[in-house]
Amino acid sequence: MPRMKTLLLATLTASLALAGQAFAHAHLKSSAPAADSAVKQTPAELDLTFTESLNLKFSGATVTGPDKKAVKTGASSLMDSDKTLMVPVSDKLAPGKYTVDWHVLSTDGHKTNGTYSFTVAP
Structure with missing residues (x-):
């Protein structure tokens, strides 16, 4: 019986460790401008806040305008304990809908990516 308890404890420990790794990815927590929002003027910057610290070298974002052309952006930087990509x-x-495509590498080595949009109101 002690062997069965040891095996059960080892299995439970391994399951919890693997489950913790699944939650370690950097997920987009918030953005400014916010997803699906409308702004009245050009934002000076995009602030993408994630659940984990990021590796700047392998993280970034592109913005595409309503005409499907890339919007010119400057060099990205990290803020807020490396959790916010600026x-x-x-x-x-110009007025219209803009799409933000982002990709990040968390400091624990996990890659994630996603897309959201916002609108510049006329």
Whole structure:
């Protein structure tokens, strides 16, 4: 019986360890401008806040305008204990819907990516 308890404890420990790794990915927690929001003027920057610290060298974002052309952005940087990716917006944005495609590498080595959009109101 002690062997069975040891095996059960080892299995439970391994399951919890693997489950913890699944939650270690950097997920987008919030953004400014917010997803599906409307802003009245060009944002000076995009602030993408994640659940984990990021590796700047392998993280970034691109912005595409309503005409499907890339928006000019500046060099990204990290803020807030390396959890917020700040992307300066260099171009003045015309009214319309903009798409942000982001990709990040968390400091624990996990890659994630995603997309969201916002609108510049006329």
